[in-house]
Amino acid sequence: MGIEVKNLIKSFGKNTVIDDLSFKVNNGEILAIVGFSGSGKSTVLKLISGLIQKDSGEIITTGDIAMVFQYSALIDSLNVYENISFALHERKDLRKKYTESEIKKIVREKLGLVGLTGIELKYPSELSGGMQKRVSFARAIVTEPQIILYDEPTAGLDPMSSTLIEDYIVRLKQETNAASIVVTHQMSTISRTADKVLMLYGGKCVFYGTPDELCRQETPYTKQFVSASLEGPMKMLKG
Amino acid sequence: MDTFTFKGTVTYSVYRQLLKHFVSLVSTIGDTVTYGAEVIKHLLKCSVDRKVLIEQCARFGVSSLPITLSIVGMSTVIVAMQVAGEMVKQGAGNFVGLLVTMLVVREEAIIMSGFAIISMIGSSLASEVATMRVTEQIDAITVLKVNPIEYLFVPRVLSGILMMPLVLIVASLFGIIGGGVAAHLASGLSYKAYFDSVWNGLYMKDMNVALLKAVVFGFTIALVSCTCGYNATGGAKGVGEATTKAVVWSFVAIVIWDLVFSIIFFF
Numbered sequence: 001m002g003i004e005v006k007n008l009i010k011s012f013g014k015n016t017v018i019d020d021l022s023f024k025v026n027n028g029e030i031l032a033i034v035g036f037s038g039s040g041k042s043t044v045l046k047l048i049s050g051l052i053q054k055d056s057g058e059i060i061t062t063g064d065i066a067m068v069f070q071y072s073a074l075i076d077s078l079n080v081y082e083n084i085s086f087a088l089h090e091r092k093d094l095r096k097k098y099t100e101s102e103i104k105k106i107v108r109e110k111l112g113l114v115g116l117t118g119i120e121l122k123y124p125s126e127l128s129g130g131m132q133k134r135v136s137f138a139r140a141i142v143t144e145p146q147i148i149l150y151d152e153p154t155a156g157l158d159p160m161s162s163t164l165i166e167d168y169i170v171r172l173k174q175e176t177n178a179a180s181i182v183v184t185h186q187m188s189t190i191s192r193t194a195d196k197v198l199m200l201y202g203g204k205c206v207f208y209g210t211p212d213e214l215c216r217q218e219t220p221y222t223k224q225f226v227s228a229s230l231e232g233p234m235k236m237l238k239g
Numbered sequence: 240m241d242t243f244t245f246k247g248t249v250t251y252s253v254y255r256q257l258l259k260h261f262v263s264l265v266s267t268i269g270d271t272v273t274y275g276a277e278v279i280k281h282l283l284k285c286s287v288d289r290k291v292l293i294e295q296c297a298r299f300g301v302s303s304l305p306i307t308l309s310i311v312g313m314s315t316v317i318v319a320m321q322v323a324g325e326m327v328k329q330g331a332g333n334f335v336g337l338l339v340t341m342l343v344v345r346e347e348a349i350i351m352s353g354f355a356i357i358s359m360i361g362s363s364l365a366s367e368v369a370t371m372r373v374t375e376q377i378d379a380i381t382v383l384k385v386n387p388i389e390y391l392f393v394p395r396v397l398s399g400i401l402m403m404p405l406v407l408i409v410a411s412l413f414g415i416i417g418g419g420v421a422a423h424l425a426s427g428l429s430y431k432a433y434f435d436s437v438w439n440g441l442y443m444k445d446m447n448v449a450l451l452k453a454v455v456f457g458f459t460i461a462l463v464s465c466t467c468g469y470n471a472t473g474g475a476k477g478v479g480e481a482t483t484k485a486v487v488w489s490f491v492a493i494v495i496w497d498l499v500f501s502i503i504f505f506f
Binding site: 046049051064067069074075076086090091139143 | 371374376378379380381382383384390
């Protein structure tokens with residue numbers, strides 16, 4: 001078992017963002033959470049990772065949790081090597097576990113996994129958006145997590161970089177057997193990476209199934225989402 | 240006839256703004272005390288990242304020195320120039336050094352250094368931490384199971400505690416020497432007469448209280464600045480607001496501390 005969420009509720013003031021949500025993600029499985037902007041997708045990740053506290057419900061996780069942030073969230077005062085090795089140097093339970101030469105080897109190995117070499121001394125500002133994202137992947141997997149959360153991993157990237165990132169998500173699943181959640185609204189990311197898809201609207205699950213079932217557009221929700229139509233049961237917030 | 244509603248009037252919006260500032264003040268005080276207690280806990284355990292500490296000490300002490308020396312030096316020169324001529328005329332030239340020294344050691348050097356450090360270091364600490372907050376870097380640190388208070392606050396606050404007394408000593412010396420030069424140029428007072436009376440104005444109690452104040456001011460400036468940055472919300476606007484808040488509340492805090500010290504030691 002990887003992640004199990006039961007009857008999760010989260011409100012901000014009077015606005016209920018997550019409303020009685022339940023789902024399960026097994027080890028070696030990728031769940032894509034989709035939905036229009038403001039539907040509560042990123043909130044689910046923040047609740048699972050412990051960045052915000054739930055109002056009620058249950059979140060059961062097994063093992064370390066890692067998260068890849070939408071805008072990479074690399075620490076800009078640290079170089080690539082220091083960013084990737086950050087947890088190994090700073091986390092209390094890992095601080096004395098590895099020698100510096102072992103840490104160097106781990107960093108090189110993780111960078112290799114995301115197809116990068118020789119950039120250890122570069123700072124985040126010297127890297128492209130795609131490279132920053134890949135470095136943040138390497139940072140996330142440095143502690144061998146059993147759960148990996150991706151917050152819109154392909155947002156803002158060109159199609160080729162998106163494909164590369166999608167391949168890494170699948171590769172990391174195979175290498176680590178981690179339970180993964182990918183928050184996205186890009187169809188390519190859903191079809192290339194996900195085993196299951198959960199669609200959120202108004203904090204509730206309105207569809208749960210495989211990417212193929214999503215593409216078949218058998219419900220009004222899936223039809224509207226896949227066709228990107230403004231007509232349907234899901235109303236966009238007026239600006 | 241239209242019914243009068245208080246809501247929507249200028250008075251209503253003024254009260255609303257005042258209430259908002261009051262709530263913000265109370266919440267900043269609460270957070271500062273909470274984070275301060277956690278920082279002290281980590282300091283007592285000697286749990287500090289040495290590399291970050293050295294970087295922060297260099298920033299707090301070395302980077303701030305030119306502006307601190309300029310402000311303390313110039314304000315002392317202004318005072319010395321204005322009082323020296325008059326005191327020499329009145330036959331009290333032998334007390335110029337004493338007056339300048341007491342002024343510098345007791346109040347001027349520490350307050351002016353505090354203001355300089357808040358403007359230069361406090362604002363930069365707040366904007367740095369606030370940027371890390373709004374760009375999710377602090378969230379990333381938290382998810383990696385590293386305590387952000389320990390990683391961000393402790394080395395910055397400790398550098399404030401360690402460097403502020405050193406900055407104060409250098410600034411005080413600079414101010415006293417600058418005062419002597421100004422007094423000599425303004426009134427022809429001899430350097431010997433000035434520096435002889437400097438010794439008469441140097442009291443051990445004043446120096447100890449000034450160093451204690453420096454430790455407390457350094458702690459307060461770094462803690463308030465980090466707290467304001469840490470609680471930033473939103474984007475660029477949030478960073479700007481956090482920086483303003485850090486500067487304002489640090490100014491207020493050190494003036495209150497100064498008053499407390501004056502009551503305790505000189506009342």
